[in-house]
Amino acid sequence: MTKDELITKLKAIIAPYVQDEEAFKKLSEDTDFVKDLKINSANLVDIILDIEDEFDIRLENEDMEKMLDVKSAMAIVNAKLEA
Amino acid sequence: MRTTEIISLLPYQKPFLFVDGIDSISEDAVTGHYTFKENEPFYEGHFKDNPITPGVILTECMAQIGLVCLGIYLLKDELKDSVKPQIALTSHQMDFYLPVLPKEKVVVISEKEVFRFNKLKCKVKMLNQNNELVCRGTISGMLKV
Numbered sequence: 001m002t003k004d005e006l007i008t009k010l011k012a013i014i015a016p017y018v019q020d021e022e023a024f025k026k027l028s029e030d031t032d033f034v035k036d037l038k039i040n041s042a043n044l045v046d047i048i049l050d051i052e053d054e055f056d057i058r059l060e061n062e063d064m065e066k067m068l069d070v071k072s073a074m075a076i077v078n079a080k081l082e083a
Numbered sequence: 084m085r086t087t088e089i090i091s092l093l094p095y096q097k098p099f100l101f102v103d104g105i106d107s108i109s110e111d112a113v114t115g116h117y118t119f120k121e122n123e124p125f126y127e128g129h130f131k132d133n134p135i136t137p138g139v140i141l142t143e144c145m146a147q148i149g150l151v152c153l154g155i156y157l158l159k160d161e162l163k164d165s166v167k168p169q170i171a172l173t174s175h176q177m178d179f180y181l182p183v184l185p186k187e188k189v190v191v192i193s194e195k196e197v198f199r200f201n202k203l204k205c206k207v208k209m210l211n212q213n214n215e216l217v218c219r220g221t222i223s224g225m226l227k228v
Contacts, residue, residue, distance in 0.1 A: 042173030042225050045202035064200050 001081070006074055013050045017043035029071040036069075055081060084159045092155050093147065094167065098124050101144035108156050111195050115148035118188040126185055136183040138218070141209060146172055146222050149193025149207040154226040157198055161228040170226050173202070177220035181211060188212050193222075201227045 018024040019038035033039045057080040067073050086105035106114040126134035193207040203226050208219035
């Protein structure tokens with residue numbers, strides 16, 4: 001999967017939970033889920049669960065703790081897909 | 084874990100405790116009940132001269148039994164005397180079918196849908212004394228020790 005494909009997939013997963021639509025329009029690898037998109041902690045869990053379903057992977061607590069921005073989400077998904 | 088112990092760990096008290104007892108509890112589900120007292124403070128204003136239990140209070144009752152009691156049970160191995168669970172309601176979707184009047188007893192049945200990364204999401208329903216559906220929906224919250 002290319003970087004662009006992965007970002008597109010992640011964007012679709014994140015979209016329903018975004019509170020700051022302006023920040024979402026400008027989404028980049030550096031976009032922070034909580035600080036920029038203003039996603040709450042419960043919806044962050046929803047995103048994790050949706051990522052698991054979309055990519056057929058299983059995420060653990062330590063993945064959750066690392067998944068703060070788009071970049072780290074991409075890294076974790078890629079690492080799981082390669083494992 | 085005894086059900087009375089769970090109720091004693093609830094962070095609520097009168098006039099905002101809406102759990103009288105827990106009838107059954109497991110890792111997957113909980114059933115509990117509450118009887119709305121005639122003198123609950125909200126009846127004075129909801130509605131004028133026509134006391135009916137507010138939907139938000141029914142939702143609160145369902146959250147206290149269905150989410151918080153179940154959550155305390157799920158966290159039982161991590162809880163200690165000095166450590167109380169931290170809880171926050173994060174979302175709910177509820178449909179209402181019948182009114183609940185003062186002195187009515189309701190039963191809340193909650194089934195766990197998911198409990199991961201501190202988020203507990205449950206499918207809940209409330210029945211009245213005649214076993215009729217009062218309301219049903221889903222409630223989610225964050226719970227951690």
